[in-house]
Amino acid sequence: MDHYSFFDRDLSWLLFNERILMEAEREDVPVMERVNFLSIYSSNLDEFYRVRMPVILALNKLAKGGKQEKEDVLLEAQSLIEKQQQKFGQIFTSKLIPLLKENKVTLLFNEQPPNEIQSKITDYFFSQVMAFLQPIDLSETGKNFFPENNRLYFLVSLTLKDNSKKTILLNIPSNQLPRFYSVSSDDQQFILFLDDIIRHNLHRLFINEKVTGCYSFKITRDAELDLKDEYHGDLSEQIEKQLLKRDMGMATRFLHQPNIPLHTLHFITEKLSLQGSSVVEGGMYHNLKDLMGLPVSLPGLRYSRWQPLTNDQLIDAPSLFEYIAQKDCIFHTPYQSYNSILRFFNEAAIDANVQEISVTLYRVASDSRIVNALIGAALSGKKVKVMVELKARFDEANNIKWAKKMKAAGVEIIYSDKALKVHAKVALVKRLVDGRIKYAGLLATGNFNESTAAFYTDHILMTANPFLVREMELLFVFLAKKAKTSAGYPIEFKHLLVAQFNLKDRFLELIDREIENVKKGLSAGITIKLNNLEERVLISKLYEASQAGVKILLIVRSICCIIPGVKGMSENITIHRIVDRYLEHGRIFIFNNNDTPEVFLGSADWMNRNIYRRIEVCFPIYDQHIKTEILKIIDLQLNDNVQAVGLNENLQNVILEKHEPLIQSQQEIYHFLKQEIYDRV
Structure with missing residues (x-):
């Protein structure tokens, strides 16, 4: 296993999130679905900072201390995220906001509301928003504040009448009020961020001071629960206690808007004890996962619904x-x-x-x-x-x-x-x-x-x-x-594949059988569909199969540590990713077995956690009709040339060549299953 190479799992995950951005960029996807893909990207990135960034920071610290030889992926991850964030902003501001405007939906993005809706916004601020605002003066000696995980805040700079200065931390109550406020005028819909309703009315909140600066930010915190090795009493009680502390975890990211003055940045990082976190310059608005709730209901701006099929x-x-x-x-x-x-x-x-x-x-x-x-x-x-x-x-x-x-x-x-x-x-x-x-x-x-x-x-x-x-x-x-x-x-499980019992060994045996078959000149092949592929023993066995001449077709949605297409190691391995209207989630394992395929479905990705730290179950498909149905579904996905991309040896998402017939696998699967039900009846 030592002589094989592997993609870094975290960089691989970030490249999957880039695949989400690619979908937001596509002009043939309805505009509100593109907005939703931006929302998914933002939500995924928040989880990355909560779950994976603490690990990267810890490993980076160990590497610098000389205690552990570990490739430092921190800078590369930060560089990737920065490029993706820039792309996110370009798609949103240059593509999607103008498209919404063409449909008479104006999302006001860091701009002054038009006069005809100003009174409604002011009324909304006084009657609804103001009740939830809680300004805290950080200038007072000894005054500290603990920002909650992924909550939105403003840092407001004030000048008093005697020319003294104040720094105010002001919450943006998006957890208590809708993130967006919609108001119509004539045939035009205007949508404002809650952030801007507050920003434009700061002078009504601080009537005796002059507002000299207003900067948005949020803190992302480590999400890991600290469950003790030895505990007494009900596990549920321990977890409940830890959940109360989760949002008090270590800060992993301080995300702020552009152009915040350097002295203000230093002040807030010191005041809020954020020195150990990644300081990231973002856009004017954070928590853009909230875009999933953008209040636009015009027909034609989303996917047409596929009615679930019934038998x-x-x-x-x-x-x-x-x-x-x-x-x-x-x-x-x-x-x-x-x-x-x-x-x-x-x-x-x-x-x-x-x-x-x-x-x-x-x-x-x-x-x-x-x-x-x-x-x-x-x-x-x-x-x-x-x-x-x-x-x-x-x-x-x-x-x-x-x-x-x-x-x-x-x-x-x-x-x-x-x-x-x-x-x-x-x-x-x-x-x-x-x-x-x-x-x-x-x-x-x-x-x-x-x-x-x-x-x-x-x-x-x-x-x-x-x-x-x-x-x-x-x-x-x-x-x-x-x-x-x-x-x-x-x-002893002979039919089910159960992690902690026989799952890994059985998969290794199935791969070995394909290796033996190809050596004997028999038909051989492996097709696997997973969400995540990381575990190195199983990956190494796939490399071994590739070197023996077994054709290996992989559909991997997210984390993928296997490197395809490398001569002498993995030239017989190809990888596809599919992102479409539905989230690809099912795990499927197909072993050719000299043209008498064995098919397994199950809960287990090939991740370290699934193989070694979980009870997972994969199960064989014995019914021939169901097996044929699964093989057809996978065949459609392997031939998708609309929503699928390839993953190359450089960890890049590669757009596949478009040719006739165009196959959008999710749509084709729906039509196939519809026909299947019709034929049975």
Whole structure:
């Protein structure tokens, strides 16, 4: 493994975020969708500074101290981000704002509002905004302030009548009021940032002082929770306490508007103890993830909606579980309706034959119907066991809330060990029918979350296959015991691939088989679709396969540490990225096996955390019709020449050559699945 090369994971991630910017730049994408891509870019970058920048800063510090040989990616990351931010600003101000104006929507961007709407803005400031403003005088000796994570602030410079100076920190209450204010005049819609409503009315707030400067900024803080190795009591209580401290973490970024005077910059960094953070000059406005809520509802400015597909044959079945008993079913969301998955849980809750329900929950909807069904099942006397992952980053509070509600209703709640997350997406229903035990299983590539299912592409298998459901039951027995590792635990999975048990070794065996096949002159090939690809043992095995002559086709959405197209190492490896209206989320693994392909779906990316620090489940597809369906979907994605880009040996997103027929894979998948349902009926 030492002689192989790998992309840096953090630089790779930043280049994925650049791919998001590329979509915002495209003129054939509706203008409001382009605005949304800018919002996604901004949200992603905030998370990067919260989750990854603390690691980069720490490694950089170690490297400078001579304690660890580590490539310093800090400067390269900062350079990439700076270039991307400049591109962001150009797209927004030079492309999208003028396009909105052509549609009679004027987004006022650092400009004085026209006279005809001035009175409405002033009234809004006095009646709504002023109530939430909390000016703090930083000039007072000993006066300190702790800016909250990713909250917006102004630094206001004032001159008093006696020519003395004041520096005021003023909040921009975008967490309490809408970020944008919309007002119409004649046939024109005007939209203002909340920031500008405050900025233009500072003289009404500081009536006895002269405003000599106003500069926007925000602080981004480390999001890592400090869970102790040894803890006592309920893990949920410890996490709740840590959540209260999360926004008090180390500052990783001080983002400020341009042209802030140097002495003011020095004053604020010292006053707010920001010396260890990255000081970044941004634009006039921060938290542009809020652009997702830009109040524009004109028709034609967004994607036309694809109505989720439904299978009437399945809907009309008297019992979903009896239908599953006859054959496996698969659902490809959001192309197909999520209602059948909701029905699975709802029917389990009310079916008198159901004795037990077991499920893993990683991220659930804030108003989860699935959890409500589980609560109903417990209240009706059914045995319900739920493995709730409390450590799902940024969903901890929501998961704790639901865990408490379920526990109060009689659900048996299981928490994972502190060092081991349960990321698997599985559910098992046990029924007693005519004196016989029957099982129905749900295995998915994505969370049981009806909200994200509307825009995450995932695959959910419903099965009564005895090989699969028996091993699912073994998995739930293991989870209930809260074992920290699989060491010494007598479970052997022959069909499911389970991290901490057999997942990595089984994937290595499958790759080795392709290597042996190509050496024997047999048909060989590997096709893998992932969100993230980082783990070096598995990557090294793919390099080995490439060197043996195995053709390897990868679709990797985000982090990608494998370097394609390098002679003598990876010339048989190609990588595509697809960004479109839906977020590509499903994980698919296809091994040619001498033209009798084996297909696996599952929850596991090939990241260190997934392989070594999580319980993950990947599952085989045994039904031939479903296998053919998956192969067709992947074939469409591999041939996408509209929304896909290539990733080259220099970590660059490369636009693919456009040729007939033009294939936009998400659109083609929707039409393919629509025809599939029609053909079955």
